[in-house]
Amino acid sequence: MSKAPITIKDIAKALKLSHSTISRALKDSYQIGEETKKRVKAYAKAHNYHPNLMAQSLKNQKTRSIGVILSSVSKVFFAEVITGIESVASAKDYHVIITQSMENFEKEKNNLDQLTWRSIDGLLVSISAQTTDFSQFKSIQESGTPIVFFDRITHELETHTVIADNYQGAFDLTKHLIDQGFKRIAHITSSEEIFTTKARLAGYTDALKLAGIPFDQDLIRYCEQGGVDTKEVENQLSTLLSLDNPPDAVFAASDLISLSSFDYLQQKGINIPDELAFAGFSNFSAPQLFNPGLTTVKQPAFEMGKQAMELLLELVESKRPVSSFKHVSIPTELQIRKSTKGRS
Amino acid sequence: MSKAPITIKDIAKALKLSHSTISRALKDSYQIGEETKKRVKAYAKAHNYHPNLMAQSLKNQKTRSIGVILSSVSKVFFAEVITGIESVASAKDYHVIITQSMENFEKEKNNLDQLTWRSIDGLLVSISAQTTDFSQFKSIQESGTPIVFFDRITHELETHTVIADNYQGAFDLTKHLIDQGFKRIAHITSSEEIFTTKARLAGYTDALKLAGIPFDQDLIRYCEQGGVDTKEVENQLSTLLSLDNPPDAVFAASDLISLSSFDYLQQKGINIPDELAFAGFSNFSAPQLFNPGLTTVKQPAFEMGKQAMELLLELVESKRPVSSFKHVSIPTELQIRKSTKGRS
DNA sequence: CTGAAAGCGCTTACAG
DNA sequence: CTGAAAGCGCTTACAG
Structure with a gap:
């Protein structure tokens, strides 16, 4: 050697x-x-x-590195996204720098600064739950670094976006609950501001409308922390349960919410699905572990990472400015298990 | 801008x-x-x-980048390890290139090649289950790139290593089962070759010895795929259950094994812990979801990543060759739940 | 078809 | 205490 x-x-x-x-x-x-x-x-x-990549980079003013900002690698969803991103990156000799925002706006900004002065060629972002100001992203884009948003996206910047079809997923799940005979379907979801929350709520609402079931604002419960805080979820659940006209089913927007909910319901001795049906968006590795097995909408995480990276590299490698952008929406998958079994 | x-x-x-x-x-x-x-x-x-980092790198012949090889980021354990690694890296302005071996020797070799010609300053490795030949690692080390092994380590190279205290964890877990009154404790574990398997088996054996319980080779079942293949786990379990003198408790070496086992046992209508107690090594995010809650030995994943990275940077930044190496072993944590409740 | 030269942004021995 | 010069390994306009 x-x-x-x-x-x-x-x-x-x-x-x-x-x-x-x-x-x-x-x-x-x-x-x-x-x-x-x-x-x-x-x-x-x-x-x-x-x-020698360093010499090439210095000469070409390209680093062949791509920055990624996401909330946390410990979430199964993002771990799968990363695998999708890497699959494209390694094939095309790019390398990927992963940073975690932990749903925190300040951290996201720091990550952005770090990545910028490391002179990445492009940026892949799933926006933090706290973020409402997109000016940092705009200035990066204006300075010539292409950005592609995935999962938690914004339309405040003109660029490619890749999402799971949250609308359709929520629609399918809600329709499934309706088909199983449930009539008062609650929705426990994440922060009201974020993109995915809005899309899911829309799918939920439309499914109800189509079935002629009246929309009830009381049944929509937001968790600002997205379920990181167990207490938050428990509060929303207990509010729901103490309604004059309580729900007969719950549609949860994330694994964290489902996990905390199951613990709480079990503690209270509430039987799923006989007293309350339950289903949720999830990339949990083992939804069958829930007792009873959890009906889930599974997001195409690997595919999202892959396509987002492909679109980003299109921008990075394009000779001239791109002005027509794609908005990809990838189908979700409804997996039916016992937690939503109807009373029939 | x-x-x-x-x-x-x-x-x-x-x-x-x-x-x-x-x-x-x-x-x-x-x-x-x-x-x-x-x-x-x-x-x-x-x-x-x-x-400009590229210019600095070119001049200094240092890239401030660290390569990591691990089996898969989708495993919770490794996701936490990565977070530990990143916490050190970002503080010291290094960046981390993650590659996945998927437990495959060839892939591991490819990753190694990739990382090498990207001229990383150092390498962090958790060895794949298939790897028995360490010559690639040796030549990298000889060519001047420091390596630190974590989790799945080898002593064929002289360097720092960081592990969870698998021996103690297995010992504690086995002792706990013995204390709960179990006498025929089976051990379903990963590939016989890998380091962690050996350490856990030793802890298991010593705990039995101390309690005066005879060691029975029939109770040790290896899963070559480490439980990736559900069938493999089911075969080992069914072999155990059909022994003339079947076990009254099982100690599983990983989440994957526990997951498949629970599914199988539930299918067979075998009650945990009354008919068979169950416990395992785990970094599963929600061990309470198992029904009943799973007694686990939790590995200090974040801490391992952090310490491995710190030791690696010591080597990378050292002015002169290091010849005295540390072998860090970090305590595990036994979390007792209902799956190992004794009959008393 | 091939070569000499300049330059990417930095660091550092050598001079003064 | 400060500066001019060389060089890290590459790419590419300019010549021939």
Whole structure:
């Protein structure tokens, strides 16, 4: 194992050519003769030549690195998203710098600063729950770094976006509950502001409308922390249960909410689904563990990461400014289990 | 927002100094007068100067990037490890390139190649289950890139290692089962070869010995895939259950094994803990979801990532070769739930 | 078709 | 205490 990797200079010396010629031959420049190209490439391969990325970056003003901001890698959903992102990145020789906002606006801003001065070529973002001001993203975009939003997106910037079809997922889930005979369907969801919350609420509302079931604002409960705080979920649940006309089913917007809810309901001795049916959005690795098994809407996390990265690299590698943007929405998958079994 | 970031040259021009002086002032060189330093730093700060990392890397032959190889980010354990690694990295301005081996030797080798020619400054590895040949790691180390192993380690290379105290964790868990009155304790574990498997088996064995319970090889069941394949786990369980003298408790080595087992046992209508007690190593986010709640040994994942990264950076930043290596073992935590309740 | 030269933004031995 | 110069490994306009 040689300590110093082989460089263009070394090849030039060995082959008695100038280093410009080597450089061009390696990139298949039309200016170089076929014979020469072959010799150079063969030598490079034989000696396991790899270009020095730092030198290339310095020259090209491109780092081949992509920044990612998401709330937390510990969430199964995001772990799967990352795998999708990496699958594209490694195929195209980019590397990915992951940062976590922990749903915190200040942290998100710090991550952004960090990533910026590391001079990334592009940025992938799922916006934190706290974020209402998008000016930092705008200035990054204006300074020439393309951004693609996924999952938690905004339309305040013009760019590609990739989401799960939250609307359809919520619609399907609500319709399933209605089909099972439930009439008072509550919705415990995350912060009112975020994009996914709005889309899910719309799907829920439309499914009710279609079935002629009246919408009741009392049945919509927001958790500002998105369920990170167990107490928050318990409060919303207990409010629901003490309504004059309590719900017969609950549609939860996330795993965290479902987890806390199951604990609480079990504690209170409330039987699922006989006293209260329950279902939720989830990328939990083992929804069958819930007792009874949890009916879920599964988000296409890997696929989202993959497509978001592909769209970002389109922007990064595009020769000229892009002005027409795609808004991808990927279907979700309804998985029916015992927690929503109707009384029939 | 200026498109082009400010450089040393810009500062030099503005302050009518040479760029050598700026460079030195910014790094607090003793050669530069206090007054000058102050002026330069103030200007740099005011204009939000950040050094161009590519240029620095090229000059210093250091990239400030650290490679990580682990089996899969989708495992909660590794997601937490990553958070620990990142916490150190971001504080010290390193960035982390994560790669996944998926327990596959070939993939691990590819990741290694990729990382190598990206010229990382150091490497953090949790070895894949398939790996028995460590020559690639050795040559990387010999070529000057420090490596630290964590979780799945080897002693074939001389370097720092960081593990959870698997021995003690297994010992504690086994002792707990014995204390609860169980006498035939089976152990369903991962591939026989890997380090963690051996350590856990040793803890298990010693706890039995101490209690005067005879060791029975029939009660030790290996899953080559580590439980990725549900069938594998079911086979081992059914073998155990059909023994002439079947176990009264099971100690599982991982979440995956516990998950598949619970499904299988529930299917077979076997009551936990009355017919069979169950406990396992786990970093599952919600062990209380198991029905009944699962007694677990929790691994200090965040802490492991943090300490491994700290030790690696010690090696990376050390001026001279290090020859004395630390072997850190971090305590695990036994969390007792209903799945191991004794009959008393 | 090939080469000499300049330059990306920094660091650092060498001079003064 | 400060500056001019060389060089890290590459790319690419300019010549020939």
